[in-house]
Amino acid sequence: MAIDLDLKVTRVFESNMLSTKPVVANKGGARSSKSYSLAQLFVLQLVTGTNFKMLITRKHLPSLRMTAMKTVIDLLQEYGLYEKKNHNMTDRTYRHGSNVLVFTSIDDPEKMKSAEWTHVWMEEANEFTYEDFMSLKLRMSAKRVDGQQNRMYLSYNPTDMYGWIPEKIETDENVDVIHSTYKDNGFLTPEYVKTLTDLEERDPEYYAVYTLGVYAKRTSTIYTRWSVVPTLMSEYTAEVFGVDFGFNNPMSLTRVRFSARGIALKQEVYQSGLTTGDLIQIMREIPDLKKQPVYCDSAEPDRIEELFRAGFNAFPADKDVENGIDYIKRRDIFITEDSPDIIKEIKAYKWQVDRAGNPTDKPLKFMDHAMDSMRYAVYTHGQKYGLRLFGEKKPSAPTAGRKRRERTSEFDNY
Ligand SMILES: Nc1ncnc2c1ncn2[C@@H]1O[C@H](COP(=O)(O)OP(=O)(O)OP(=O)(O)O)[C@@H](O)[C@H]1O
Numbered sequence: 388m389a390i391d392l393d394l395k396v397t398r399v400f401e402s403n404m405l406s407t408k409p410v411v412a413n414k415g416g417a418r419s420s421k422s423y424s425l426a427q428l429f430v431l432q433l434v435t436g437t438n439f440k441m442l443i444t445r446k447h448l449p450s451l452r453m454t455a456m457k458t459v460i461d462l463l464q465e466y467g468l469y470e471k472k473n474h475n476m477t478d479r480t481y482r483h484g485s486n487v488l489v490f491t492s493i494d495d496p497e498k499m500k501s502a503e504w505t506h507v508w509m510e511e512a513n514e515f516t517y518e519d520f521m522s523l524k525l526r527m528s529a530k531r532v533d534g535q536q537n538r539m540y541l542s543y544n545p546t547d548m549y550g551w552i553p554e555k556i557e558t559d560e561n562v563d564v565i566h567s568t569y570k571d572n573g574f575l576t577p578e579y580v581k582t583l584t585d586l587e588e589r590d591p592e593y594y595a596v597y598t599l600g601v602y603a604k605r606t607s608t609i610y611t612r613w614s615v616v617p618t619l620m621s622e623y624t625a626e627v628f629g630v631d632f633g634f635n636n637p638m639s640l641t642r643v644r645f646s647a648r649g650i651a652l653k654q655e656v657y658q659s660g661l662t663t664g665d666l667i668q669i670m671r672e673i674p675d676l677k678k679q680p681v682y683c684d685s686a687e688p689d690r691i692e693e694l695f696r697a698g699f700n701a702f703p704a705d706k707d708v709e710n711g712i713d714y715i716k717r718r719d720i721f722i723t724e725d726s727p728d729i730i731k732e733i734k735a736y737k738w739q740v741d742r743a744g745n746p747t748d749k750p751l752k753f754m755d756h757a758m759d760s761m762r763y764a765v766y767t768h769g770q771k772y773g774l775r776l777f778g779e780k781k782p783s784a785p786t787a788g789r790k791r792r793e794r795t796s797e798f799d800n801y
């Protein structure tokens with residue numbers, strides 16, 4: 388079947404298509420079109436190849452579902468190629484003719500090792516270890532009828548100067564390194580481009596990594612006591628939510644649980660282009676949200692009022708940045724694995740530096756939307772309820788099921 392696709396592509400797509408090396412490393416700054424281009428390339432190969440066995444993988448499955456897997460399925464739909472009968476959602480496979488595309492994470496080694504692959508894409512490759520990479524590389528021996536070489540594609544930001552990618556991958560002559568920046572992506576808004584170019588003045592390290600797409604010497608990040616967990620802890624003293632409003636920037640809604648172990652975070656919403664009305668629609672679908680306090684960016688009283696009128700217990704947050712960060716830093720933070728943007732932000736969240744390169748006491752305002760929404764919730768609620776949230780005194784009374792009434796003070800309902 389001849390397929391006539393009118394793809395709108397960037398240089399990153401073209402360079403990947405033209406590459407002849409067995410490993411193609413897509414190293415680049417933020418939003419340089421790495422992921423989108425590889426999604427296009429995998430869709431194109433899927434619908435034009437013969438006997439292709441293709442794998443798209445990311446360290447954790449929930450993140451994979453929300454990013455690369457979603458992009459690929461959306462593209463198949465956009466190009467009019469998607470057929471429901473070819474999509475096995477349980478197995479996370481999509482078939483087209485003699486080809487199969489599998490989505491899985493390293494958490495499912497059986498599935499990963501059950502086949503030999505013709506194409507592998509490791510999305511956010513620096514989340515993986517070198518051992519993960521090698522065990523996949525050993526499985527690149529599927530036979531091909533087109534006589535071409537099997538190929539592995541990696542995509543990542545150059546965040547880790549001393550990691551396995553710069554040391555073992557980029558230095559290998561059998562690896563093609565395709566470097567890209569926002570300049571390669573003509574589909575970005577001028578606002579986002581400005582966010583990236585403004586970094587030059589504000590933070591040389593992040594300007595290097597996210598704007599120029601090159602490694603930089605690392606300065607200290609703000610939160611260090613955090614880890615990724617499969618789910619939120621089931622025993623907790625309180626559950627609250629935080630909102631950082633956005634439209635051009637992502638709207639961020641984070642669920643927070645307090646317990647004797649620390650603070651647990653789950654990404655509920657992290658998406659650009661949402662109005663307050665859209666957010667309300669989504670919030671209505673989230674179980675238990677109406678019963679719990681929602682601490683919001685206090686710079687936007689009208690939007691807080693809108694949430695309140697829609698029936699949510701929306702309150703202005705205490706936005707004291709320094710004390711808020713200080714408060715959170717003292718606890719262990721557990722982030723659920725289906726929170727890719729919280730994980731991405733917490734890795735990147737760092738102190739602004741002064742002209743001499745010394746850290747100040749202000750965080751860098753860049754990729755900080757989930758960091759803000761979670762801080763609003765943790766710090767504002769924490770101020771009010773103190774140590775008992777961490778099981779260090781009597782836990783606070785359960786809040787569920789209380790009748791909602793007129794708001795006389797921010798915390799009256801709790
Ligand atoms: N060929 C394209 N056609 C239309 N839109 C595109 C195209 N390429 C990229 N974009 C847009 O640019 C956005 C950023 O691209 P993408 O997510 O691929 O960047 P990235 O290099 O993976 O960034 P990051 O390093 O932050 O993961 C996409 O979400 C998409 O909206």
Ligand SMILES: [Mg+2]
Pocket residue numbers: 421422423542
């Ligand atoms: Mg990407």
